[in-house]
Amino acid sequence: xxxxxxxxxxxxxxxxxxxxxxxxxxxxAAVITVAGQHLLNSGGxxxxxxxxxxxxxxxxxxxxxxxxxATTVEVIHAASLVHDDLVDEAERxxxxxxxxxxxxxxxxxxxxDYLFAVAAGEMALAPDPRIITYFSxxxxxxxxxxxxxxxxxxxxxxxLEQYYYKIGCKTAALxxxxxxxxxxSGGGSQEQIDILGRFGYDLGxxxxxxxxxLDFTGDEALxxxxxxxxxxxxxxxxxxxxxxxxxxxxxxxxxxxxHDKAELDWAVAEVQRLGIDQSHADARKLVDRAxxxxxxxxxxxxxxxxxxxxxxxxxxxx
Amino acid sequence: xxxxxxxxxxxxxxxxxxxxxxxxxxxxAAVITVAGQHLLNSGGxxxxxxxxxxxxxxxxxxxxxxxxxATTVEVIHAASLVHDDLVDEAERxxxxxxxxxxxxxxxxxxxxDYLFAVAAGEMALAPDPRIITYFSxxxxxxxxxxxxxxxxxxxxxxxLEQYYYKIGCKTAALxxxxxxxxxxSGGGSQEQIDILGRFGYDLGxxxxxxxxxLDFTGDEALxxxxxxxxxxxxxxxxxxxxxxxxxxxxxxxxxxxxHDKAELDWAVAEVQRLGIDQSHADARKLVDRAxxxxxxxxxxxxxxxxxxxxxxxxxxxx
Numbered sequence: 001x002x003x004x005x006x007x008x009x010x011x012x013x014x015x016x017x018x019x020x021x022x023x024x025x026x027x028x029a030a031v032i033t034v035a036g037q038h039l040l041n042s043g044g045x046x047x048x049x050x051x052x053x054x055x056x057x058x059x060x061x062x063x064x065x066x067x068x069x070a071t072t073v074e075v076i077h078a079a080s081l082v083h084d085d086l087v088d089e090a091e092r093x094x095x096x097x098x099x100x101x102x103x104x105x106x107x108x109x110x111x112x113d114y115l116f117a118v119a120a121g122e123m124a125l126a127p128d129p130r131i132i133t134y135f136s137x138x139x140x141x142x143x144x145x146x147x148x149x150x151x152x153x154x155x156x157x158x159x160l161e162q163y164y165y166k167i168g169c170k171t172a173a174l175x176x177x178x179x180x181x182x183x184x185s186g187g188g189s190q191e192q193i194d195i196l197g198r199f200g201y202d203l204g205x206x207x208x209x210x211x212x213x214l215d216f217t218g219d220e221a222l223x224x225x226x227x228x229x230x231x232x233x234x235x236x237x238x239x240x241x242x243x244x245x246x247x248x249x250x251x252x253x254x255x256x257x258x259h260d261k262a263e264l265d266w267a268v269a270e271v272q273r274l275g276i277d278q279s280h281a282d283a284r285k286l287v288d289r290a291x292x293x294x295x296x297x298x299x300x301x302x303x304x305x306x307x308x309x310x311x312x313x314x315x316x317x318x
Numbered sequence: 319x320x321x322x323x324x325x326x327x328x329x330x331x332x333x334x335x336x337x338x339x340x341x342x343x344x345x346x347a348a349v350i351t352v353a354g355q356h357l358l359n360s361g362g363x364x365x366x367x368x369x370x371x372x373x374x375x376x377x378x379x380x381x382x383x384x385x386x387x388a389t390t391v392e393v394i395h396a397a398s399l400v401h402d403d404l405v406d407e408a409e410r411x412x413x414x415x416x417x418x419x420x421x422x423x424x425x426x427x428x429x430x431d432y433l434f435a436v437a438a439g440e441m442a443l444a445p446d447p448r449i450i451t452y453f454s455x456x457x458x459x460x461x462x463x464x465x466x467x468x469x470x471x472x473x474x475x476x477x478l479e480q481y482y483y484k485i486g487c488k489t490a491a492l493x494x495x496x497x498x499x500x501x502x503s504g505g506g507s508q509e510q511i512d513i514l515g516r517f518g519y520d521l522g523x524x525x526x527x528x529x530x531x532l533d534f535t536g537d538e539a540l541x542x543x544x545x546x547x548x549x550x551x552x553x554x555x556x557x558x559x560x561x562x563x564x565x566x567x568x569x570x571x572x573x574x575x576x577h578d579k580a581e582l583d584w585a586v587a588e589v590q591r592l593g594i595d596q597s598h599a600d601a602r603k604l605v606d607r608a609x610x611x612x613x614x615x616x617x618x619x620x621x622x623x624x625x626x627x628x629x630x631x632x633x634x635x636x
Contacts, residue, residue: 029462083431087424106405107465109427113401114461116431120438121454124447136439143432144347147425 004045004312007305010053013063013070017049020071024118035099035111039078042096048073048174050309051203052182055196057302059186066185068125072135073178075122079115080142080174082108087146088233095224130193131181138177145169150236153253159241167208168201175204195293202290207313209283212237214318216272222318228268231256238282240267243275280314287314322363322630325623328371331381331388335367338389342436353417353429357396360414366391366492368627369521370500373514375620377504384503386443390453391496393440397433398460398492400426405464406551413542448511449499456495463487468554471571477559485526486519493522513611520608525631527601530555532636534590540636546586549574556600558585561593598632605632 006014018040025036049070056066084090085098086108092098100108116139123132148169150162179200183193214223215230216239223229230237234256244253248270255267287310297303324332336358343354367388374384402408403416404426410416418426434457441453466487468480497518501511532541533548534557541547548555552574562571566588573585605628615621 027458027462029465031465032462080431083427087427109401109405110461110464112431113398113434114458116434116438117454117457117461120434120441120457121451123438124442124450124454129442132442133439136435136442139435139438140345140432143428143435144345144350146428147347147349 004309004316006050007301010050010305013053013067014046014049016063016067017046017053017070017074020067020122021074024071024075024122027114029110031103031107032111032114035103035107036078036115038096038102039082039099039111039115040074042093044074044078046074047207047309047313048077048178051175051178051200051306052185054302054306054309055179055182055188055200056186058196058297058300058306059183059188059192061186065127066182068122069131069135069178069181069185072119072123072126072131073174073181075115075119076135076139077174079112079119080139082115083112084146086112092224095221126181126185128184130184134177134180134184138173141169141173145173153236153241153244153256154250156241156245159236160238163236163238163241164205167205167212171208171211172201172204175207176201179203192296195296199290199293202286202293203310203313206283206286206290206310209238209279209286210313210316213239213276213279213283214316215239216268217276218318228264228271231268231271232264238279239271239275241275242278243271243273246274246278248274283314287311322627322634324368325619328368328623331371331385332364332367334381334385335364335371335388335392338385338440339392342389342393342440345432347428349421349425350429350432353421353425354396354433356414356420357400357417357429357433358392360411362392362396364392365525365627365631366395366496369493369496369518369624370503372620372624372627373497373500373506373518374504376514376615376618376624377501377506377510379504383445384500386440387449387453387496387499387503390437390441390444390449391492391499393433393437394453394457395492397430397437398457400433401430402464404430410542413539444499444503446502448502452495452498452502456491459487459491463491468559471554471559471562471574472568474559474563477554478556481554481556481559482523485523485530489526489529490519490522493525494519497521510614513614517608517611520604520611521628521631524601524604524608524628527556527597527604528631528634531557531594531597531601532634533557534586535594536636546582546589549586549589550582556597557589557593559593560596561589561591564592564596566592601632605629 021040025033027033052070052073053066082099085093086100090098091101099111123135145166148166150166152158176197180193180197183196216228220226231240252267252270255263258264290310339358343351345351370388370391371384400417403411404418408416409419417429441450463484466484468484470476494515498511498515501514534546538544549558570585570588573581576582608628
């Protein structure tokens, strides 16, 4: 599956999420509204909100009980993207100008802060105080991940440990919070909530690995940046780690500090040749483990949609 | 009164606030803990937390009911300071290196985000959901203020309108949230909460005006920066606005765009000569109006401490 077809009932509820987000972006500072809309429209798939809604559907579903948590996760995601782009000085994301490059650093900083405050107000409307804990801890974890770079390509044990810690903080923690918040809104038991959290965490890890693979293999037009841009900026991700181990060796490992275009082009090609298969195998294993967590739930159309999303995370091309 | 003497019972409770803040600063990313401690120790007076505690004491006081709100306001204040310094590229605050100049921009950005997330989790522990609304709206308002510069020194009506809007967002909104959250924790009526919010708002306006006066008149050693640094950086504040009106005229107004040191030194001296008295009169008027709001409360040692704080805000020298 390359394209994800979501049930129309889910799409209708996701439109309600978008409606609430748009309402929350109304600000006395026009630039916050405009930059916030720009950010929220920058190609996001509302995947995290969909996971919240679907997790709730595994329990007792009432849109008004789960809408705030679904809104919260997308607003947190948008806030963390704008600040992540600011730390990375990224010019574009998915081919669209980032907030700080379109406006300026101060605007990007304040739009992110504003969105975090919107999220704080929104999660407080959720029907269970545990939801606030899930989301506020996820944001703290995202910050910790942002400050924990992968510093080593070798030895591979260190590299893998650093990499998995980082993507656990950066991406998986918020996926886990999303599925837990959804299941909590649906009135699930604490055991169901915890298990769905583990599903979300593993799915988030796989999602980030696929992101890091697509940085090397994706269509440059779809990604809006040249292939291998992580490596070109000195960021160590899983495909590079595995490519070094699979034969790239010290010469490839050393390129991470290079600024020579020819050397970097060679390194990107080496990673494409040597590092993708093993990375994809890791993502596959994580999705399989994630799916096994779902076995406690009886089969249902909702469960099937969640499984479809997990497969889509693995096979998507952008 | 130049020094503020707070009752020992209040000081003991403020120590509990500091204890909770220290606990919340424990992070897996050591730099967040260290930079957070640096920030929280940078000469803060915990004035906002004191207002929360005292407002609660006007009602039915239970430390454990109000502790979370008092912690929240100081954590929000610290988070907004570190991001404000980042926007302003300020090297020092109160003579101490700012987080982004001591560490780097990414650390300052993430420490601020982490603290906002701590605040979101903390306010959710408060005993009344209105408290979350007060604080999350205050943070949104701070962001709006940060993006609303004072662009004109003349005409004075425009300048005053922009200036009062900006300091209302930047400072007074959080003071108002503090007093409202305290009174809410103390079980006050909605009327008491609203009136105490107005007291907090006016006190916050006066606090910021005095800050802007001290930027011109304060002891450079205590401030940790040269006199008139706002004006030297092109920031229009109340003393400049009044100095232009009181005789400085177009020549003084034009200096805001100057980079010439001799011109700026002359302008700072002109503002010191012409702009301070009227600014101080505005702050005095605001404190008087703030104090009148307190008349609905019967006299008590707590009320007297609040009045002392209001007078201290006006007469402080740093």
